[in-house]
Each structure stands twice: as structure tokens, then as C-alpha cells.
Amino acid sequence: xxxxRILVVDDDPQIRRVLRTTxxxxxxxxxxxxxxxxxxxxxxxDRVDLLILDMNMPGxxxxxxxxxxxxxxxxxxxxxxxxxxxxxxxxxxDAGADDYMTKPFGSPELLARIRAALRRxxxxxxxxxxxxxxxxxxxxxTRRVIxxxxxxxxxxxxxxxxxxxVAHPNVPxxxxxxLQSVWGPDYGDEVEYLRVFINQLRKKLEKNxxxxxxxxxxxxxxxxxxxxx
Amino acid sequence: xxxxRILVVDDDPQIRRVLRTTxxxxxxxxxxxxxxxxxxxxxxxDRVDLLILDMNMPGxxxxxxxxxxxxxxxxxxxxxxxxxxxxxxxxxxDAGADDYMTKPFGSPELLARIRAALRRxxxxxxxxxxxxxxxxxxxxxTRRVIxxxxxxxxxxxxxxxxxxxVAHPNVPxxxxxxLQSVWGPDYGDEVEYLRVFINQLRKKLEKNxxxxxxxxxxxxxxxxxxxxx
DNA sequence: AGGAGTTGCTAAGAAGGCGTCAAGCTTGAA
DNA sequence: TTCAAGCTTGACGCCTTCTTAGCAACTCCT
Numbered sequence: 001x002x003x004x005r006i007l008v009v010d011d012d013p014q015i016r017r018v019l020r021t022t023x024x025x026x027x028x029x030x031x032x033x034x035x036x037x038x039x040x041x042x043x044x045x046d047r048v049d050l051l052i053l054d055m056n057m058p059g060x061x062x063x064x065x066x067x068x069x070x071x072x073x074x075x076x077x078x079x080x081x082x083x084x085x086x087x088x089x090x091x092x093x094d095a096g097a098d099d100y101m102t103k104p105f106g107s108p109e110l111l112a113r114i115r116a117a118l119r120r121x122x123x124x125x126x127x128x129x130x131x132x133x134x135x136x137x138x139x140x141x142t143r144r145v146i147x148x149x150x151x152x153x154x155x156x157x158x159x160x161x162x163x164x165x166v167a168h169p170n171v172p173x174x175x176x177x178x179l180q181s182v183w184g185p186d187y188g189d190e191v192e193y194l195r196v197f198i199n200q201l202r203k204k205l206e207k208n209x210x211x212x213x214x215x216x217x218x219x220x221x222x223x224x225x226x227x228x229x
Numbered sequence: 230x231x232x233x234r235i236l237v238v239d240d241d242p243q244i245r246r247v248l249r250t251t252x253x254x255x256x257x258x259x260x261x262x263x264x265x266x267x268x269x270x271x272x273x274x275d276r277v278d279l280l281i282l283d284m285n286m287p288g289x290x291x292x293x294x295x296x297x298x299x300x301x302x303x304x305x306x307x308x309x310x311x312x313x314x315x316x317x318x319x320x321x322x323d324a325g326a327d328d329y330m331t332k333p334f335g336s337p338e339l340l341a342r343i344r345a346a347l348r349r350x351x352x353x354x355x356x357x358x359x360x361x362x363x364x365x366x367x368x369x370x371t372r373r374v375i376x377x378x379x380x381x382x383x384x385x386x387x388x389x390x391x392x393x394x395v396a397h398p399n400v401p402x403x404x405x406x407x408l409q410s411v412w413g414p415d416y417g418d419e420v421e422y423l424r425v426f427i428n429q430l431r432k433k434l435e436k437n438x439x440x441x442x443x444x445x446x447x448x449x450x451x452x453x454x455x456x457x458x
Numbered sequence: 459a460g461g462a463g464t465t466g467c468t469a470a471g472a473a474g475g476c477g478t479c480a481a482g483c484t485t486g487a488a
Numbered sequence: 489t490t491c492a493a494g495c496t497t498g499a500c501g502c503c504t505t506c507t508t509a510g511c512a513a514c515t516c517c518t
Contacts, residue, residue, distance in 0.1 A: 142447065
């Protein structure tokens with residue numbers, strides 16, 4: 001399960017560096033941009049769950065950037081500024097920002113505001129909920145998978161197994177590891193379970209179950225989820 | 230579409246009065262409470278879209294109140310305090326508040342933060358008096374439902390359950406979430422309740438209770454309210 | 459080539475989720 | 489105090505899912 005992606009937008013390289021290390025230490029994925037134009041570009045390319053946006057930047061202002069992004073996205077936005085006037089705050093919030101912080105600020109507060117903002121994200125936009133893999137779309141909240149064009153309903157164990165494999169793509173996972181992760185720490189020898197369930201998953205997910213594209217056998221080791229580049 | 234309802238919780242009658250007039254002037258509906266206990270009671274009775282919650286109150290603290298309400302509701306919460314320490318802010322935000330303001334504050338900023346918080350609310354809950362779904366008409370203020378041609382009387386729990394499901398249409402709601410939202414934060418394992426009440430709702434609302442159109446089971450997950458189209 | 463171990467596949471029995479009903483219990487109004 | 493409405497609890501049957509067993513196909517080793 002991947003973590004939230006945060007886009008940091010600030011023209012000051014030192015602030016970008018500090019934020020990056022702070023956020024990565026918390027387990028977030030971090031992308032950054034030096035100005036509004038770069039930010040828009042990043043938004044088009046990558047999935048982004050939250051934006052930390054400096055108000056005062058050369059070129060397109062933070063407010064403009066915010067308004068533009070908000071007009072086409074539900075991403076969470078926290079604005080930063082050195083100025084602490086009420087008019088600024090009102091302007092930022094009305095431009096679509098979810099929150100507003102004045103520099104300097106302590107990282108505990110920033111992190112708390114980030115947690116609060118991410119909590120509010122609609123489930124559909126937050127990248128935590130669905131993952132696209134090849135021609136499959138895996139939805140973690142409904143525990144359903146769209147394989148090719150059709151909806152597939154997986155049983156709890158089937159889904160847990162798939163989820164674990166997808167979380168570690170292109171790496172052979174030993175039988176024991178899979179069993180312990182999906183069935184619990186007391187399991188590890190019951191390789192029969194894996195044979196049955198991998199078989200079911202292939203029948204439900206693979207176009208040609210006898211020549212699997214994703215759920216590959218690693219003989220004498222375990223199974224591997226193949227993520228085509 | 231009626232306006233948003235805001236619940237103001239503060240022990241200081243003067244602050245309640247000031248907030249009330251400010252908010253009403255903006256076209257919001259205002260309810261108030263003097264302490265955490267009263268707030269919980271109001272939340273049970275009325276629809277509330279946003280909570281303005283003082284941190285420092287006699288009896289149950291603002292933080293406790295916030296945590297309790299958040300555990301069973303998606304309402305927007307803005308916390309107020311006279312203290313401006315970082316620890317306080319972090320505590321408030323992690324207790325489930327969406328935003329935090331230190332007194333004294335100007336009303337433009339408060340209003341901007343209210344607009345920002347309301348913008349984030351799921352559209353369905355904010356302000357709708359009645360919802361028409363297929364051949365059903367659900368009235369949230371009278372707590373009555375018209376299914377087909379006839380008035381249906383729902384019990385309090387039945388209505389609460391329906392209301393929560395309708396407020397999150399087309400999304401599977403886990404058993405635990407439903408139980409905590411309808412029965413309270415101490416519930417979560419009592420899946421039998423759901424079986425019984427969903428069954429009752431289907432008998433009262435669905436044309437063909439054994440082949441439901443609206444109240445669908447999401448096997449191994451929970452239930453989903455199906456809003457056609 | 460033959461045996462031992464591994465994997466793919468199928469199907470039957472066991473376990474558990476869900477729908478349904480009805481009887482006890484609680485609570486508040488008369 | 490009594491009564492009725494509504495909530496809680498238990499029982500039962502149906503159905504899905506998990507576990508288990510069996511066999512064929514295959515690989516590795518001698």
C-alpha cells in the first residue's frame with residue numbers, strides 16, 4: 001500500500017530541502033516544484049494527494065496557482081506565507097486553499113495540518129484507495145478489481161493475497177512469507193493453500209490462466225507479481 | 230438548497246451571541262450549545278454541517294468532545310482557543326478538528342475558514358432537506374420517508390442508518406463504520422444489529438425486499454446505498 | 459529411466475457470513 | 489403500574505468461502 005504523495009511548491013531551495021526531508025521521514029512521498037508553472041506540470045503528470053504551496057513566488061503567484069489547480073482538482077492545498085495579515089488568509093482560503101500557515105512554523109504543526117487535510121480527502125482522489133496495475137484496477141475500499149473491462153469480485157483471502165503481491169511487485173515472495181502475511185504468523189507450511197488461491201486468482205484475473213502475465217510461479221521459492229514496466 | 234447549519238459550542242454567552250449574529254448575517258443557520266454534553270445532544274437531534282468548538286470549557290473538554298463527535302460523524306470541526314501553543318494545535322488537529330483558530334480573531338478570517346471547511350464536505354450531506362431517490366422521498370427534517378405512494382414510518386435507529394447510507398451513496402460502508410456512526414463509538418463488532426436493521430429497512434422501503442434496488446450488501450465489507458445513475 | 463518433491467487443478471466437506479423470524483428486554487408515556 | 493414501541497439477542501437455513509484431499513503433470517536429481 002503506497003503512502004500519500006505531497007507536492008512542495010516553493011522558490012526557495014532551502015525550504016524545499018527542509019520540507020522534503022521532514023516529509024520523507026514521516027513516510028510521505030515527495031515531489032517538488034520551483035514555481036507555479038512547474039507545479040501545474042507536475043499535477044498533470046503525477047498523482048498528487050496534497051499540495052504545499054508558497055504564496056510568494058516569482059512568476060505566477062501562489063494565489064493564482066491555487067485558483068487554477070483548484071478549478072480542476074480536489075487535491076488538498078495548504079498555503080504558506082511570511083505575511084500574517086487577515087486579508088492574505090482570507091484571499092488564500094477563498095482561492096481554494098484548505099489551510100494556511102505563516103512562516104516560520106514548527107514541523108509538528110505542519111505535520112498535524114497535513115494529517116488533518118489528508119483525512120478529509122474524498123476516498124476516490126486519495127491515491128491510497130485505488131491502484132492501477134497493467135490492465136487491472138485494484139480498489140482497496142471496495143476490495144474489487146477491474147480486470148480488463150469487467151468487474152471481478154474477490155473473496156477476502158483472495159484479495160489479501162493479491163494485495164500483498166501487488167505491494168511487492170517484481171520480487172519473488174517465498175511461500176512462507178506469503179502464508180504468514182496473509183493467513184497469519186501461525187501459518188507457513190500450508191503451501192496447498194497458496195496453490196489453490198493462486199489458481200483462483202489466475203482464473204479471475206488473467207486473460208489466459210494457464211499462461212499468466214501477472215501472477216508468476218517462482219519454482220522452489222514462491223510467487224512473484226510481474227509488473228510490466 | 231437550504232443553507233448550512235452551524236453548531237456553536239462555547240461556555241461564554243457573549244461569544245455565542247457574537248458568533249450567532251455574525252453567522253446569521255451570512256445566511257447560515259445557527260444552533261448553539263454551552264458545553265460538550267449539550268453539543269453531543271444537539272448532534273444527535275439536528276442535522277449539523279459544521280461545528281465551531283471552544284477548546285476550553287467546564288466539564289468535558291473541547292478535545293474530548295471533538296474526539297467523541299469525530300468518532301461517529303463526518304461533520305466539519307473548527308476549534309477555537311485563547312492559547313496559541315503549537316502543542317495545542319497539534320492536539321486539536323489530531324483529535325479530528327479540521328481547522329484551528331486562536332482568539333481573538335477577525336470575523337472575515339473565521340468566515341473564510343468556514344467557507345473552506347464547508348467546501349470540503351461531501352455534497353450530499355450539506356444542507357439538503359429532502360432527497361428523492363427513484364420512487365423514494367427522504368425528508369431529513371421530518372425524518373419521514375415516502376416509498377412509492379405510501380408514507381413509511383421508520384424507527385429512530387432505522388432512520389439514522391438510512392440517513393448515513395444515503396449521505397454516502399454508491400460507496401461501500403464497512404460494518405464497523407456504520408455501527409460506530411449510528412450506534413456510537415463503543416460499537417463496531419455488533420454486526421447482528423446491522424443484519425436486523427437492514428432487513429427491516431428493506432422490508433419497509435424496497436419493492437422487492439429479497440432483491441433490493443437501493444440497500445445493497447457488499448459481501449465481507451458492509452453495505453452500500455445504490456443511487457441509480 | 460525412475461523416484462522424490464513441486465505445482466496445477468478439481469471437488470467435497472467444514473466453517474462462517476448473511477437473511478429471516480420471533481421471543482425477551484428496556485424504556486418512556488399513559 | 490401497565491402497555492406498547494423499539495432495541496437486543498438467539499436460532500435456523502441458505503449460500504459463499506475456506507480447508508482438505510486426491511491425482512496428473514512437471515522438474516530435479518541420481
